Amino acid sequence: MINGLKVRGPFDFEKAIRRPLARPSKLFIVRMDDVSYTRAIRVQSRAIPVTVSVTPSHDDVVLHWTMPDDVSFEESMHIETTIRRMFCVDEDVEAFYETMSRRPMWNELINRFYGLRPILDGDLFESMVNVIIGQQLNVKFASTLVERLIDLGDERVEWEGSTLAVFPSPERVASWAYEDLRALSFSQRKAEYVIDFARAVVDGRVNLSKLWTATEEEIYETLLPLRGIGRWTVECVLLFGLGRRDVLPAADIGLQNAIHKLYGITPRPDEDEVRRLAELWRPWRSWATYYLWQSLNE
Numbered sequence: 001m002i003n004g005l006k007v008r009g010p011f012d013f014e015k016a017i018r019r020p021l022a023r024p025s026k027l028f029i030v031r032m033d034d035v036s037y038t039r040a041i042r043v044q045s046r047a048i049p050v051t052v053s054v055t056p057s058h059d060d061v062v063l064h065w066t067m068p069d070d071v072s073f074e075e076s077m078h079i080e081t082t083i084r085r086m087f088c089v090d091e092d093v094e095a096f097y098e099t100m101s102r103r104p105m106w107n108e109l110i111n112r113f114y115g116l117r118p119i120l121d122g123d124l125f126e127s128m129v130n131v132i133i134g135q136q137l138n139v140k141f142a143s144t145l146v147e148r149l150i151d152l153g154d155e156r157v158e159w160e161g162s163t164l165a166v167f168p169s170p171e172r173v174a175s176w177a178y179e180d181l182r183a184l185s186f187s188q189r190k191a192e193y194v195i196d197f198a199r200a201v202v203d204g205r206v207n208l209s210k211l212w213t214a215t216e217e218e219i220y221e222t223l224l225p226l227r228g229i230g231r232w233t234v235e236c237v238l239l240f241g242l243g244r245r246d247v248l249p250a251a252d253i254g255l256q257n258a259i260h261k262l263y264g265i266t267p268r269p270d271e272d273e274v275r276r277l278a279e280l281w282r283p284w285r286s287w288a289t290y291y292l293w294q295s296l297n298e
Contacts, residue, residue, distance in 0.1 A: 007063050
């Protein structure tokens, strides 16, 4: 089954799929020979494999995806919504560039990453667990822990000759004991935070579906009372899970380092200075943050 969406340019799909920021490679397959991105998308209890690619069309591109023929109409609609969100289809990238190009130091960064859009997480549970695991860890080790968690979940789907790993469901993670993650080199607290969050989702204390339409204030009120979830964690979920456009994780050391590098500010700016500078980035502070993080990966 083949579907498609027209995306207003610029959209450099190849550049995007080369840069899945700090996310475990087991969850997706990137092929550069045909420039495609493949992963499983969970629709309720079913994991459905999807391959995404693009076809140029003048100034725009057409985003195509293929999936199994037995996908129902309701599942197809869920997948389209997920793909639209994951690839930031509805964002006006030119408006972002127009806002940022008023600052001369941003022009080189825009030229370097022209057409780049973030690829967001597959669902909110996956996003939250990724961020909890990444707290106060270097990117490489955090990615290793996420991949071990995926292996423990042991869910796979076959698609076009490949085996795709699937991020474990909240029900699966909630069924584990803390010792199961401790055996994978998780700290005691991190094991508790991940499993307790899964249990909060399963027992209804956290309704992830309601977060899509909630205000940022409501999202903070819902998530901050949970153990192991602080402001930085919620900010990253707003960025990479919910795709909110104007979020600023000002206390993030990586963001501060990137601003230090781009603006030549010495010493490295603190949280207050980052917030002051970022007032000029509204309403695109999330995208500015993403571009700045990517500048550190060069």
